[in-house]
Amino acid sequence: MNSRLSLLASLALGLGLPQVTVAQSWMPGFVSAELVGSWRTDRGTQMTALRVRLEDGWKTYWRAPGDAGIPPDWNWRGSANAAEITIHWPTPQVFESGGLRTIGYAHEMILPIEVVPADPTQDVWLAAEISFGICREICVPVLVNVQNLLQGPGEATPDIIAAIAALPEIRTGIAHCEIEPVLDGMRVTAKIEMPRLGPREIALFELAGVSSWVSESVNSREGDVLTSMVEIVPYDSRSFDLERRDLLITVLGGSRAVEISGCPI
Incomplete structure (x- = not known):
């Protein structure tokens, strides 16, 4: 439950x-x-x-x-x-x-x-x-x-x-991420497997353990797969290892939300 x-x-x-x-x-x-x-x-x-x-x-x-x-x-x-x-x-x-x-x-x-x-x-x-x-x-x-x-x-x-x-639904194992380095940080591209939640879907990314700036997500959908991309840059601009288990993704659509903890390959 x-x-x-x-x-x-x-x-x-x-x-x-x-x-x-x-x-x-x-x-x-x-x-x-x-x-x-x-x-x-x-x-x-x-x-x-x-x-x-x-x-x-x-x-x-x-x-x-x-x-x-x-x-x-x-x-x-x-x-x-x-x-x-x-x-x-x-x-x-x-x-x-x-x-x-x-x-x-x-x-x-x-x-x-x-x-x-x-x-x-x-x-x-x-x-x-x-x-x-x-x-x-x-x-x-x-x-x-x-x-x-x-x-x-x-x-x-x-x-x-x-x-x-009104708390978000909690789901696991539905997001898979590609991670690549960019200037001063990392780019995360998540493919999230779930039906559309509602109009104007966006994904919000949080990273535990690292004080960082996260860009607005760029989102697109094809069928039951939502693709969302962000860039994450530490405020101190130091290099860091992005642990997939520390990613938290919240997808908003209409009045609904789904929260996804962790983002394996």
């Missing part, structure tokens, strides 16, 4: 509990940020969600924001009994402006957050300092502090359930 289905299966448990947040000062475009909800999954992990609300016309960014976006940065100092923290990213939107492509969410962003407790018999105290960008005609950096006491069993609200339902 993939992570989306597993999380959805856990939502019917228990009673809701209050959350604690730190109020934020007003700035253009920004409304609020808070950790909302608390419930336990059938795997024994604790769940909550970050909800960011923006004024109409404003947007914020996905984990890989594209050409001009600001990626979120997380600092979990102050948390207690949190052995492992995983942020689940619902399917984002693609924005085109001034010849630049950015990836993110308009008006509101809800990110389910899953925590493995160090001691499963104790509550989790989750505290985060989060920096992220919001944009309209101008872009504004935002720094927020949010907190929540996570206790089980609990339950999720309908908007968090919808965010979990």
Whole structure:
């Protein structure tokens, strides 16, 4: 069962509990940020969600924001009994402006957050300092502090359930990559075997372990094979070995997304 289905299966448990947040000062475009909800999954992990609300016309960014976006940065100092923290990213939107492509969410962003407790018999105290960008005609950096006491069993609200339902489908073994060196980096050409997801398909590439710039993908489709090409250049311009297992490809099409981990030959 993939992570989306597993999380959805856990939502019917228990009673809701209050959350604690730190109020934020007003700035253009920004409304609020808070950790909302608390419930336990059938795997024994604790769940909550970050909800960011923006004024109409404003947007914020996905984990890989594209050409001009600001990626979120997380600092979990102050948390207690949190052995492992995983942020689940619902399917984002693609924005085109001034010849630049950015990836993110308009008006509101809800990110389910899953925590493995160090001691499963104790509550989790989750505290985060989060920096992220919001944009309209101008872009504004935002720094927020949010907190929540996570206790089980609990339950999720309908908007968090919808965010979990919007997580990408997880598939493996459907992408095969050719890799060749280019000036200061590597070119990756992936052939992804799957039916068309929807209109305006694009593929987004991420590379774990290497701080790098990734070009916009060039995409074409022939039948059930989507071909996507990007160039990856480390920010320090040093030579590097591109490990195929460290590639993460997310294909967006319409309102759907598929996430593919690893890209063998």
